[in-house]
Amino acid sequence: MNDLTYVVTSSRRPDPELDRQARQWAERLDVPFVPRAGRSVARLCRDERVDAALTITAERVTLRIPDEEVEYFFHPSMARTRIRNIIDGMGDPMVTAMQLRAGDEVLDCTLGRATDATVASWIVGEDGLVVGYEANRLLAELTAHGLATYEIEGPGVEEAMRRIDARHGDCREILPTIATSAFDVVYLDPFFERTVEQSQAMQPLRRLGLHEPIGDETWEHARRVARRCVVVKRRRDDEPLDLPGVIGVEAGGGSRVQYVVLAPT
Numbered sequence: 560m561n562d563l564t565y566v567v568t569s570s571r572r573p574d575p576e577l578d579r580q581a582r583q584w585a586e587r588l589d590v591p592f593v594p595r596a597g598r599s600v601a602r603l604c605r606d607e608r609v610d611a612a613l614t615i616t617a618e619r620v621t622l623r624i625p626d627e628e629v630e631y632f633f634h635p636s637m638a639r640t641r642i643r644n645i646i647d648g649m650g651d652p653m654v655t656a657m658q659l660r661a662g663d664e665v666l667d668c669t670l671g672r673a674t675d676a677t678v679a680s681w682i683v684g685e686d687g688l689v690v691g692y693e694a695n696r697l698l699a700e701l702t703a704h705g706l707a708t709y710e711i712e713g714p715g716v717e718e719a720m721r722r723i724d725a726r727h728g729d730c731r732e733i734l735p736t737i738a739t740s741a742f743d744v745v746y747l748d749p750f751f752e753r754t755v756e757q758s759q760a761m762q763p764l765r766r767l768g769l770h771e772p773i774g775d776e777t778w779e780h781a782r783r784v785a786r787r788c789v790v791v792k793r794r795r796d797d798e799p800l801d802l803p804g805v806i807g808v809e810a811g812g813g814s815r816v817q818y819v820v821l822a823p824t
């Protein structure tokens with residue numbers, strides 16, 4: 560994503576209000592606003608010599624990369640289904656790994672589209688706290704906007720989304736600045752380099768997200784910041800990794816995923 564160039568535009572049909580919103584997005588993201596002028600996104604990108612365009616339409620905000628046929632927009636993915644499973648007594652392996660309960664404070668270091676954070680926020684409730692950091696600026700803005708505006712049915716799901724404190728930042732820089740034992744749980748779900756991700760839903764996120772490795776120092780800061788545990792999500796195809804202080808592993812749904820639990824220091 561860091562090498563991806565893009566502009567902000569609005570819908571094909573002229574609409575002054577959408578143009579106004581698009582200008583605001585452009586200002587916030589510090590990229591040019593370009594009037595759509597009836598052009599297709601592919602044509603607009605060619606004309607402007609950029610890889611992608613963020614389109615602000617009445618329906619949603621979407622990043623389109625025409626040459627790669629990639630479209631990314633916020634949606635909460637499996638969050639509602641997982642919450643429904645919890646309500647139905649089937650549990651959730653991430654929640655089990657975290658030993659999560661009402662009132663807990665969770666730091667999500669790799670927020671992405673905040674699916675995991677939404678499930679965590681639903682569990683910790685109004686008395687708890689979920690703070691999430693996303694390293695990619697555009698993803699962070701899209702997730703913060705989606706969490707604040709996305710409408711979804713399901714008991715307490717929308718409220719759980721609204722309560723998440725979504726921020727832009729690289730956890731490798733943020734964690735060292737956070738006080739010791741500041742959160743019950745510190746959560747990391749980074750992309751591991753050798754992952755062969757099967758999920759179609761994850762592909763656009765993989766295209767945009769940060770892929771830099773998490774180094775030893777960051778794992779140690781995560782353990783320092785956690786009161787109860789650090790939980791690391793891994794997929795079956797992820798590269799082998801020697802994580803420090805492992806005290807447990809919780810198998811995820813369908814066994815493609817596992818949650819590795821690290822002790823605090």
Ligand SMILES: C[S@@+](CC[C@H](N)C(=O)[O-])C[C@H]1O[C@@H](n2cnc3c(N)ncnc32)[C@H](O)[C@@H]1O
Nearest residue numbers: 669671672673674675693694729730748768769
């Ligand atoms: C696998 S996705 C996380 C998905 C997330 N758990 C969810 O439920 O939507 C990884 C995300 O973490 C972000 N990321 C990777 N390294 C990061 C870092 N050092 N600090 C903050 N975010 C990071 C990526 O940009 C990407 O959006």
